Amino acid sequence: MIRPNGRLPRLATLFATLAIVAAACTPAASTAPTGSTATQAPPATSGASAAAGLKYPESGEVSCGSDGSPGSFNGKDYTGNLKSIEAPDASTVVFNLCNPDVAFLQKVAFAVFGINDSGWIETHAADGSIKDLLNGTGPYKLDEWRKGDSLIYSAFDNYWDKANYPLVPNAVLRWATDAGARLQALQGNQTTGITLVGPNDFETVSNDPNLLLAPAPEGQALNTLYLGFNHDKEPWDDVNVRKAVALAVDRQRIVDFYPEGSEVATHFTPCAIEFACEGDPWFASGGADQIAEAKALLTTAGFPEGFETKIQYRNVFRGYLPEPPVVAQDLKEQLEAIGITATIEEQESGTYIGNANSGALDGIFLLGWGADYPEVTNFMDYHFGAGATAAFGAPYPELATPLGAGNSTTDAAARKAAYTEANAKLQELVPMVAVAHGQYANAYLAGTEGAQVSAISTEVMWAMKPPATATDPNTVVLTQGAEPIGLYCADETDGESLRACEQSMEGLYGYEVGGTEVKPILATGCEANEDGTVWTCALREGVTFHDVSTFEAEDVVLSFAVQWDNAHPLHKGNTGIFEYWAGLWGGNLN
Structure with missing residues (x-):
């Protein structure tokens, strides 16, 4: 496993983090009953053998609720549906649920559950920089966030599916709050595409032979x-x-x-x-x-x-x-x-x-x-x-x-x-x-390959190619309605932030380009048991993050754990609320 910059083995640091949480939930030695022993974190080890037995929460058991009454964890009410996350080995992650979840795959395909390198989280959540940076496994890596202007991306040379994506080597995400300004940028060949054409501009775009109007299909204005x-x-x-x-x-x-x-x-x-x-x-x-x-x-x-x-x-x-x-x-x-x-x-x-x-x-x-x-x-x-x-x-x-x-x-x-x-x-x-x-539409330069209008706002530049008439055919430029609020999308809810993340980040599953069907990405597949309460995900091998760290099960466990547990020392982001977690999984630990 590659560990750049002399970083501690990521599994060892994950166990150390779990030990901090366990210690926070364990009575102090001076108040413990005579003869009691505190639960200790497993010894720090590395390699696939260490991954066996990795579980969150590392100590204590989640009690599931029933009949409208909450369950409990650590002496507190618990309303969530996730019971534990386990990594029996470096290439497998198991999600144990209290009750079946009909939308499990759709949820893990959602951008807020993109997987971060565990070492990256440990460093950048701790110092607060995680909200301004991206370190995913996707086709584009983020080179620079020019605050107030644009995000600059370039192709990731080690991308696991680079035979297919990205279609061009460079990408730029810009923004303009005024719909008229976005349209002017498109008409002036300053951008490949724009999101959300103004209500009064549909006809203008439709009548311009140099532009392509891409309205949401009937029934997909979701x-x-x-x-x-x-x-x-x-x-x-x-x-x-x-x-x-x-x-x-x-x-x-x-x-x-x-x-x-x-x-x-x-x-x-x-x-x-x-x-x-x-x-x-x-x-x-x-x-x-x-x-x-x-x-x-x-x-x-x-x-x-x-x-x-x-x-x-x-x-x-x-x-x-x-x-x-x-x-x-x-x-x-x-x-x-x-x-x-x-x-x-x-x-x-x-x-x-x-x-x-x-x-x-x-x-x-x-x-x-x-x-x-x-x-x-x-x-x-x-x-x-x-x-x-x-x-x-x-x-x-x-x-x-x-x-x-x-x-x-x-x-x-x-x-x-x-x-x-x-x-x-x-x-x-x-x-x-x-x-x-509301009905809506995007617009593109005529001849743009992969022009998209997504029912779930997942327009991805890595699947677009500007026409030969573009100012720079090797750079796809998309102009959206606002600047991202932050780039740690686990703790964001606005569409502009999520779209910025989707150019670089990947989850266990994702969505078909321009569509709403899920497909495996960092997992090769996730299978449910008979009653739908256990999902076992086999992870794709040979995947690296943009900082060349190796993708493994521990990254999945920590990426989910820091959102799930309010008491986790790395439960830090933009607001620190992590709104989507409780909204989609029912509740947080602690």
């Missing part, structure tokens, strides 16, 4: 705009207030600002996804009768004359929200009809996402979701499951329970019943108002 409320904060702690806003807003009026093909949301999850739209559609809103009902609800809540609040948003173009300031202003005007006076508050993108996930937003907040993987669990579990972020306040048990039932069975009838119940609870509790599913 996104949702919603108006959110934190029910742990006044006045949103009163369901009458939340429902009053939901009744007052004319959602079609908002969708009229969107590109043709966009639609009013009937359910939180787009109906193209199986089990998304079980049960009744969202109640009518925005009409005279609904305005009258909304006023009555505000009176019941103690606000007969309305109240003052804020409309909070970030000015970042999204498929689900192409005109944030315009929509915020229209919402402000609509709310005046029921006496709500709103001040519009724009926040910087990274600050806004951090405030949302930590539950710090106290007004009506404009946010949305684009599919990370095409499964109802991605929309529902992340937002409303037992491990959901604090954006809407503490999770509702009456929502989390049916979602837990739906994500742990493959029985179609049981899943249908679970999501019917969950969708009904969304209308009863109104933690948010589902507004729109």
Whole structure:
């Protein structure tokens, strides 16, 4: 195994890290009962023989929850579905689950679960630099992040699949928040492609013979705009207030600002996804009768004359929200009809996402979701499951329970019943108002090979080739809507950061280029046992990271463990919240 720069053997340092966690969870010797002995970490060794027996958590057992009650670990409640991760040898990783997970492969294919070298994590998570760097196994390596301008990539000479990718030796990821500026860059041959064509520019691109419009295929606009409320904060702690806003807003009026093909949301999850739209559609809103009902609800809540609040948003173009300031202003005007006076508050993108996930937003907040993987669990579990972020306040048990039932069975009838119940609870509790599913399109120079518009926002430059007429045919340039917030994507949620990571990072599985089907990448395959609670993954051999470290099972274990365990000394990133973990796996250790 290659260990550059005289670094300690990575397995030895992983065991040392596990020992730190074990020590933190073990009573001090002075308070231990007489005759007791503290559990010691295994001795530091190297090689495949040392990998045998590698397990996380290294000491203690996870107790799984049941019948809506949480399990436990280390004396604390545990709501997650992962029980342990094991590496019986250097080429095998085993995931033990509490309950079956119908979306296991889709989750491990998602960009936030890209695999980092364990030694890299130990060094760069500890000093905080991990959020500004990339060290993956993918076709492109990151050469430089020119803050405020671009990310510069070049082909990785030791890439395990270099016979196929990348198609050209160089790549640049740029950004421009204004849709018009992105289009001008494309028209000026300064970029190979752009994401998210402006709503008023579809026709312009379509009519230009030098450009190619790439709209999302029908049924693949997998996104949702919603108006959110934190029910742990006044006045949103009163369901009458939340429902009053939901009744007052004319959602079609908002969708009229969107590109043709966009639609009013009937359910939180787009109906193209199986089990998304079980049960009744969202109640009518925005009409005279609904305005009258909304006023009555505000009176019941103690606000007969309305109240003052804020409309909070970030000015970042999204498929689900192409005109944030315009929509915020229209919402402000609509709310005046029921006496709500709103001040519009724009926040910087990274600050806004951090405030949302930590539950710090106290007004009506404009946010949305684009599919990370095409499964109802991605929309529902992340937002409303037992491990959901604090954006809407503490999770509702009456929502989390049916979602837990739906994500742990493959029985179609049981899943249908679970999501019917969950969708009904969304209308009863109104933690948010589902507004729109937005149509969107990317655009490219005509003749670009591998032009992509992804339903899950995974446009990868390593599968693109500029036309011969490009300014530099050996460099693919993609211009997106905003600068990445950070590059340690385990602790990021914005699409611009994830897209930056996807050029360099790889997971056990990934997605077909431009598609939604999963395929093995760093694993040659993952197989489930009969009841779906144990997944065994055989790892690809001969893979190296960009710093030439060897890819092995210990890298997988640590990459997952540092996200999973809140008490892990390397549980560090941009915000340190690691929002996706609890949202998708149900909860964290400690």
